[in-house]
Amino acid sequence: MTDLPARAGVGFKAEHAKDILDGAPAVGWFEIHPENYMVAGGPRLAMLDALCRQYPVSMHGVGMSLGGEGPLDQRHLADLKRLVDRVDPAMVSEHIAWSSHEGLYMADLLPTPMTQTSLDHLVAAIDTVQSYIGRRILIENPTSYLPLPQNSIPERDFITQAARRSGCGLLIDVNNIYISAHNLDFDPATFIDGIPGDLVGEIHLAGHEQDANDQDSILIDTHSRPVADPVWALFDRLISRIGPKPTLIEWDNDVPAWSVLQHEAALAEQHLDAVRSDALEPVS
Structure with a gap:
C-alpha cells in the first residue's frame, strides 16, 4: 500500500479517463467511489487498474450507511473488501450518514442524530468495517441543513469521540463545515480551530450553491461549482495549524472539462505549498 501524499487530488470521473491516463497530469492522487467499481470484471475495473498503476488512489464510500441504526449490509461489506484487496488503496473513508433502513436503500446521505446511542452505534459500525x-478508515463530517431536535452532542465532539474510541481518523470536509455553519448559525472558524490535527488524514474541498427556492438562503452542498473564497480561507486556517494534508477537489455534478478540475487542483496545491514554505522560513 502506498501512502496518500499531502498533495492535491481530484475525484476520478470516467469522462476524464483519456485525459488522465494518456496525459498523466501532475496531480497528486485520485479518489473513487467504491460503489462504482463493485463489479466482477469488465471495462470499469480495467480502467481502475490502469489508474492505480499511475497514481495513489483513495476509496471514499457513499453507501455503507455507517450512521444508520441497523446492522451493516454484509454483502456491501464483502464487495468492499474484495475491491480493497484488489486495489490496495492508499486510504479508505466513509460518510457519517445513513442511507438504508430495514432493507430499503435510499440514494442519499441522510443525517445521523448526534446522541449517545447513535455515537455508540457508530463506533461499533466503524469497528466492524475496520x-x-x-485497515483503518476515515470518517467524514456531515453537511447540516436543519438542527435535529434530538441532538445532544455537539458535532465536533461527536466526530472526535467516534474517532478516538474506534481508532479511525477524520476526513474533514471544509465545505461541509462552511455550509453547516451558515445554515445552523455557528462560527466555522471556531469549529475549525478545535479539530484535533492528529486525527485528520484527509481534507475535502468543494463548491456549493444557494437554494433559490428558500427565503432563508440555505446553502446546498452541490459539488457543482469551484471552491468558494470563504472555504479557501477556512482551508488555509486549518492547514496553517495542522500542516499540509492530502486534499481533494470534489466536483460531482455539472462536471466540467478536465482542464477546469486540474486548475482547481493546482490552486489547492498552491495553498499547500504556501504552508510548506512558511514552515521552512527561518525564525528571526
Missing part, C-alpha cells in the same frame, strides 16, 4: 477490511 476489522472486516483489515
Whole structure:
C-alpha cells in the first residue's frame, strides 16, 4: 500500500479517463467511489487498474450507511473488501450518514442524530468495517441543513469521540463545515480551530450553491461549482495549524472539462505549498 501524499487530488470521473491516463497530469492522487467499481470484471475495473498503476488512489464510500441504526449490509461489506484487496488503496473513508433502513436503500446521505446511542452505534459500525477490511478508515463530517431536535452532542465532539474510541481518523470536509455553519448559525472558524490535527488524514474541498427556492438562503452542498473564497480561507486556517494534508477537489455534478478540475487542483496545491514554505522560513 502506498501512502496518500499531502498533495492535491481530484475525484476520478470516467469522462476524464483519456485525459488522465494518456496525459498523466501532475496531480497528486485520485479518489473513487467504491460503489462504482463493485463489479466482477469488465471495462470499469480495467480502467481502475490502469489508474492505480499511475497514481495513489483513495476509496471514499457513499453507501455503507455507517450512521444508520441497523446492522451493516454484509454483502456491501464483502464487495468492499474484495475491491480493497484488489486495489490496495492508499486510504479508505466513509460518510457519517445513513442511507438504508430495514432493507430499503435510499440514494442519499441522510443525517445521523448526534446522541449517545447513535455515537455508540457508530463506533461499533466503524469497528466492524475496520476489522472486516483489515485497515483503518476515515470518517467524514456531515453537511447540516436543519438542527435535529434530538441532538445532544455537539458535532465536533461527536466526530472526535467516534474517532478516538474506534481508532479511525477524520476526513474533514471544509465545505461541509462552511455550509453547516451558515445554515445552523455557528462560527466555522471556531469549529475549525478545535479539530484535533492528529486525527485528520484527509481534507475535502468543494463548491456549493444557494437554494433559490428558500427565503432563508440555505446553502446546498452541490459539488457543482469551484471552491468558494470563504472555504479557501477556512482551508488555509486549518492547514496553517495542522500542516499540509492530502486534499481533494470534489466536483460531482455539472462536471466540467478536465482542464477546469486540474486548475482547481493546482490552486489547492498552491495553498499547500504556501504552508510548506512558511514552515521552512527561518525564525528571526
